[in-house]
Amino acid sequence: MEKRIAIIGGGIVGATAAYYLSTLPGSQNLKVTLFDDGIGQATAAAAGIISPWLSKRRNQRWYRLAKDGADLYPQLIHDAQIGTDVYQQTGTIVTREAQPDLEILHDLAVDRQKTAAGMGQITVLSAQDVQRHVPLLTAPQPGILISGGARVDGAALVHALLASAQDKNLTIRRERVTLTADEAVHTSLGDRKFDRIIVAAGAWLKDLLAPLDVIAQVRPQKGQLIELAVKDYPLQENLPVVMPEGERDFIPFGHGKLIVGATHEDDKGFDLQAEAAVTADLLASAQRLVAGVTADDITAVRVGTRAYTDDFAPFFGPLPDHERLLVASGLGSSGLTTGPQIGRLLAGSALYGGTPDWSEYELPLKTYLTSASRA
Structure with a gap:
């Protein structure tokens, strides 16, 4: 049975999620649609340094996430057949x-x-x-x-990951979309329903979740x-x-x-x-x-x-009280380091379901997401 997944946001999280949704076991039964108008995207403007180990941040959850993100890169680059002009361990x-x-x-x-x-x-x-x-x-x-340590061209990395996924099960729609109160994606062609929706729209997450009566603590x-x-x-x-x-x-x-x-x-x-x-x-x-x-x-x-976010930490995972949606935001200036790991985890959750425990990487999502009716 075919499963339909939407991704809102084509930056590092969305692109990595799309890539893994085209390669994980079971991906042959997926139809993935990614929505992004490309305006203002942090990844497209970024040239990143993948070297979290000497950071002075005291947030150990962030450090574990960043460390695992850096460790993921060589395998991701190898599997996606991406060249050294995009990513290279130069030190x-x-x-x-x-x-x-x-x-x-x-x-x-x-x-x-x-x-x-x-x-x-x-x-x-x-x-x-x-x-x-x-x-x-x-x-x-x-x-x-x-x-x-390594350097990476954010725009080129996203392009390569999305191109690989397009060869398999990904369709890209270059437009800005919104969510409806009943968890549909409102597009220029009308409302569309999906089995799962990954919302990885960075600072725009706040506006996207407003129709669901959810306030996202993100700026x-x-x-x-x-x-x-x-x-x-x-x-x-x-x-x-x-x-x-x-x-x-x-x-x-x-x-x-x-x-x-x-x-x-x-x-x-x-x-x-x-x-x-x-x-x-x-x-x-x-x-x-x-x-x-x-x-x-x-x-x-x-x-x-x-x-x-106010505590400078990213958050990601299933949206409380909205089991069809997964969200990610708050990556800040370390997005190119933590983003691929977050995208990989969200892709697995969207495909296989379950209730993942990512407490080693983040505080509970309700730290950053609250109900507008209770605010």
């Missing part, structure tokens, strides 16, 4: 200017490595060592190299980054990602392309306009580490909208 360098801070960072890395084989090797680097690894840096800082955050044309060093596609102390992240993608950013702007709502002052700030960060870079080297500015 991650996290810098600290002061020697005592560098020692604290190293101790943290050694401790985290005990339960995180995916970290790979840990190497302490002098400023000169950092420059040898990333020669485009002209003002490097000493740091720690984590060999298992938008604007993020901007810039692309720069820099000197194309030999083997630049293998240069490590750099997370410099006090500066924006540096993500070399090879062929002379450098990504710098992104910002975290809490007071801009769903605004998608690139701002000259923010672009100048991102460029200034680049100029402090890369000599000779000017505004003429900016080739693109990307803007997207992330979703955040």
Whole structure:
């Protein structure tokens, strides 16, 4: 018997869910439809760093989710036959200017490595060592190299996952949809019913759930980054990602392309306009580490909208009192790290049902979702 599943949102969670719904056992009996108009999507604007191990977050549930998300990547990339231009374990360098801070960072890395084989090797680097690894840096800082760290192009990853799923059982509809009070998807062609609906629409989740009398505790955050044309060093596609102390992240993608950013702007709502002052700030960060870079080297500015909760933690799973729906939101700036694991788990739940226990990764969903009639 054919089962119909809808996905609302084609970012990292929705795309990964669609991919697994096309590959998991039993997927041959599924018909999957994904709805997304693409406007403001955080993933499409993102260039991510997959390296959660040295995070100072105290939320252990988030850390386990992020760690497992990083561990999932190599298998996902292999199975989906995605190339190194999209994802590559180039290593991650996290810098600290002061020697005592560098020692604290190293101790943290050694401790985290005990339960995180995916970290790979840990190497302490002098400023000169950092420059040898990333020669485009002209003002490097000493740091720690984590060999298992990676970089990923969010838009390219989503495109590849969705293209793979389209070859099997996925149909994509490029439109913005809403939900009805009786759990139908309201489309431009009328209301459609599905056996299960995965709602992975980021900061737009709040509006989508309103007709169901559900209030989602989630807010938008604007993020901007810039692309720069820099000197194309030999083997630049293998240069490590750099997370410099006090500066924006540096993500070399090879062929002379450098990504710098992104910002975290809490007071801009769903605004998608690139701002000259923010672009100048991102460029200034680049100029402090890369000599000779000017505004003429900016080739693109990307803007997207992330979703955040008050405790900065993501949530996902079956929607309480609405068993047909599964939801995910609040991934924040770590969406490209945690998103694939969340998408995989939601796909399994949508396909096989049951009452999954994901308490190792998150607080109960009712922490973030409440009934409007009880508010």
